Amino acid sequence: MSVFPSNAFSLEYRPDxxxxxxxxxxxxxxxxxxxxxxxxxxxxxxxxxCRFWLLDLRRRPVAGPDLNAWFRDQFSPRIAAALGGPLFTAYLAGPHQRPAAESDAMELYFRREAVVDAFPQLFESEAEAMAWLRAGQEREGVAPA
Structure with missing residues (x-):
């Protein structure tokens, strides 16, 4: 696994x-x-x-073809098996990322993800992203108390 600088990426688990x-x-x-x-x-x-992820893309470009190919061909197929069920991912994207986020290539990516039990969704609002993730947790019967 690659190492990344801590000032470039933050990762936390929120048990609440x-x-x-x-x-x-x-x-x-x-x-x-x-x-x-x-x-x-x-x-x-x-x-x-944990199968519910909030990923904030607003300070980096929406992924390019190389990362998308790796994600699609190598990473995504492992996720559902590794986590014991589908992955629900809320991506936060800014208005400046809308053209890339709404491209035909991104639409195809979303459809392919559903085939491997990964359900990504794009949001500009963190509150909407959190509400979507919470609704998914409730449907899956894993919402925190």
Whole structure:
């Protein structure tokens, strides 16, 4: 697993919310970016196979083709099996990222993710992202008390 600078990415588990929260504080090259996803998976496994992630992309570009291919072909297929169920990911994206987030390539990515039991959703509002994750937890019967 790649190591990433702590001033470039923050990762925390919030037991009160039942969430893994990852925030990129700056852009990272693909090997380090892959390392952040591996770190999130390890944190999720360490915290009861947490399947609800809030990922803040607002300070880094929406992923390019190299990361998307790695995510699609190598990382995503492992997630549901590793965590014992589907992954629900709320991505926070800023208005400046809307063109990339709403592209045909991103729509295809979202459809492919559903095939491997990963359910990503894009949000501009953190409150809306949290509400979507909470609704998913309730549907899955794993909402924190």
């Amino acid at each position: 919310l039942g969430l893994i929260i990852g925030r990129w504080l700056q852009d990272l090259p693909p090997p380090e970016l892959q390392g952040t996803y591996e770190a999130m998976l390890a944190a999720a496994q360490a915290h009861g196979n």
